[in-house]
Amino acid sequence: MKKLLLNSLIVLIFLATASCSEDKAKFVEPVVPQGEVTREFLSHIRVGKEGNFQYWNHDSPALKELKAFVAMVTDPDSDGFVPPQDRIATFDVDGTLLCETAPHYFNWMLFLHRYLHDSSFTPSEEDRMWAAEVEEYVLATRKHKDEWGARQQQLQALGFRGMTDTQFSDFVNDFINNEKVIGLTNLKWGTAFYWPMIEAVSYLVANDFVVFLCSGVDRDVCRIITDGVFDISKYQMIASDINYVFENQSEWTEMIDSESYKFNPEEQVLRGDFMQLNTAVNKIVKMRRELGQKPILSWGNSGGDYPMFNYTNRDNKYPHISFCLLCDDTERELGNPEKAAKCKAECQRNGWIPVSMRDEWWTIYGPEVKRN
Numbered sequence: 515m516k517k518l519l520l521n522s523l524i525v526l527i528f529l530a531t532a533s534c535s536e537d538k539a540k541f542v543e544p545v546v547p548q549g550e551v552t553r554e555f556l557s558h559i560r561v562g563k564e565g566n567f568q569y570w571n572h573d574s575p576a577l578k579e580l581k582a583f584v585a586m587v588t589d590p591d592s593d594g595f596v597p598p599q600d601r602i603a604t605f606d607v608d609g610t611l612l613c614e615t616a617p618h619y620f621n622w623m624l625f626l627h628r629y630l631h632d633s634s635f636t637p638s639e640e641d642r643m644w645a646a647e648v649e650e651y652v653l654a655t656r657k658h659k660d661e662w663g664a665r666q667q668q669l670q671a672l673g674f675r676g677m678t679d680t681q682f683s684d685f686v687n688d689f690i691n692n693e694k695v696i697g698l699t700n701l702k703w704g705t706a707f708y709w710p711m712i713e714a715v716s717y718l719v720a721n722d723f724v725v726f727l728c729s730g731v732d733r734d735v736c737r738i739i740t741d742g743v744f745d746i747s748k749y750q751m752i753a754s755d756i757n758y759v760f761e762n763q764s765e766w767t768e769m770i771d772s773e774s775y776k777f778n779p780e781e782q783v784l785r786g787d788f789m790q791l792n793t794a795v796n797k798i799v800k801m802r803r804e805l806g807q808k809p810i811l812s813w814g815n816s817g818g819d820y821p822m823f824n825y826t827n828r829d830n831k832y833p834h835i836s837f838c839l840l841c842d843d844t845e846r847e848l849g850n851p852e853k854a855a856k857c858k859a860e861c862q863r864n865g866w867i868p869v870s871m872r873d874e875w876w877t878i879y880g881p882e883v884k885r886n
Contacts, residue, residue, distance in 0.1 A: 544568045544876055551705045551880050556743045559712040563720040569709040574874035576837060579867050580714065583835045584721050587810065594833040596810055598722040604752070604801065604822060605715065606814035607729035607736060610839050611744075613706035613879075614815070616695040616848055617656040620703065620739070621731050621754075625670040626652070627689055641669055653696070656848070670732070671756050671788035675766060678782050679734070686738045697848050700882045707743055710875045711839075714813070719745045723811070728752040728801060728822060730793040734785075752800045754793075757786035793818045798825045808834075815839040816857065823866055836866040843872040845885060 545568060547555045561567050565584075570577045587596040608614045608621075616623075629637050629645035637645070648666070652658060658666070674682055690704030698706075718725055725746055729736050733753035740746060759766055760775070761782040792800055798821050801809070812819070812826040815838060823836040838861050841847070842854035849871070861868040871878060 542566050542568050546877075546880055550700070551882070553704055553742055556705060556707055556709075556712060559709055560716040560745075561713045561720065562717075565717050567710075567713050567717075569713055569876050571874050571876055574869075576867050576869040576874055579835065580717070580837070583811070583833070584717065587833055588721050596832045599724075600807065600810070600832060601718075601721075601723040602805060602807065602809040603718050603723045603725045603811040603813070604728040604809045604826070605711075605725060605812075606816075606819045606822070607727055607731055607740070607753075609815040609841065610813055610819075611707055611711045611715070611727075612739070613695055613698070613701070613703075613708075613847075614841070615656045615850070616697050616706070618652045618658065619730075621670065621735065622648075622652065622658065622666060623693075623703070624686070624689060624735065625666055625673065627693065628673040628685075629669070635673060637669075637673065641672075645669070667754075667788045667791060671785070674785050675787065677785045682734060682785060683738055686735055690739055697885065698879070699884050699886045701879055704739070706879065708871075708875075708878055709880065710878070712743065715744050715746070718811070724750070726750045726752055726801075726805065726809070728792070728797050728812075730754055730791060730818065732756065752792060752797070752804050754791045755789045757789050759784050759786040795821045797822045801825065808832075810834045811836070813837045813839070815841065816853070817860075820860065820864075823864065827865070837869050838866045839869045840871060842870055843875075843878065845872075846878045846883065847871060848885065 565581055567577065586592050586594040587601060589595055605611060608619050612620065626645055626649045628635055629642055630649060644665070648658065648662060674685070677685070691702065693703050695701040695703055695706050715725055725744070727736055727740065727746065727750065729752070731753055733751050733755055736751045736753045737748045741748070757767055760777060761784060762778065763770060766786050790796065794817075797819070801822070808830050809826050810830065810832045811834065812822045813836070814820075814822055819838070823838070826836055827834050838857050840854040840857055841849045842851055843849045844851065858868045860866070
């Protein structure tokens with residue numbers, strides 16, 4: 515408890531002095547492209563080390579917290595200084611960086627597209643009919659039944675099983691570059707990223723944070739859809755996994771005798787069956803395995819990210835902070851005020867920083883994107 519209070523006191527001190535550095539970090543006039551927003555435009559949303567934000571409101575409490583925290587951990591003379599190699603940040607993807615329920619999670623929409631709208635793929639009639647039932651329900655409710663989760667995970671992997679990395683990448687890129695987000699105008703999946711969050715990630719990267727994405731999305735999907743939008747390497751992805759198999763294997767599992775299997779140099783590595791979902795407490799397991807240490811900053815948007823917040827903030831030897839994005843904008847986004855209120859209450863109960871999309875962001879996807 516004493517350590518937690520000390521950490522809070524240090525952050526408050528930096529918040530009190532943050533205004534002294536405002537002359538260095540000016541808010542600049544928001545840049546909005548003419549015509550359709552492209553991924554290339556998103557790739558140029560960067561704020562730099564000083565934090566020249568465009569797409570946050572100037573009086574955003576969360577942005578002030580972020581800047582104060584970064585100032586503290588990057589100041590060598592601060593009691594809260596953190597060496598660059600330990601400045602690890604973890605971000606959820608769906609609903610934190612990317613449009614989430616439009617009308618449903620990206621993974622689910624990709625699955626439905628494959629099973630119902632892709633002429634190059636022929637699923638079994640039973641699986642196709644089930645996918646049709648899921649699509650009808652999702653379009654009407656923007657959610658899925660809990661008992662459907664395991665089957666969707668298995669079928670999604672099955673739908674892409676046997677694809678090479680190139681084939682899968684081509685399919686996902688075709689989807690994100692052509693499929694429109696349902697419920698919002700002038701927006702495709704490939705550009706459905708929150709502009710203020712691209713700024714937040716770029717700010718941390720510019721200040722020598724190592725940012726990892728910690729998502730329930732398929733790891734390969736996560737790599738493809740974020741490629742170029744963020745300054746994050748492909749290995750900085752903690753996500754759901756499938757098995758990979760070799761072209762000459764007789765089974766679609768990884769259960770082979772690895773010592774005796776002879777890999778042909780011309781042999782392809784293919785996508786196999788579903789292996790593990792990365793949500794809720796599974797995020798802690800994978801973070802522990804892949805990072806080897808705790809992040810000092812985590813950012814999410816729902817109950818599936820609360821374990822990540824708790825892991826970040828408990829028994830951390832460094833100053834730490836967690837942000838929770840509230841889906842409270844019902845005009846520029848497909849907000850859910852009831853969920854947002856619950857998340858805000860959890861933030862107040864646990865000391866996490868709530869971030870209001872409605873009140874703290876100048877824009878979400880650009881002025882041309884509206885709810886329809």
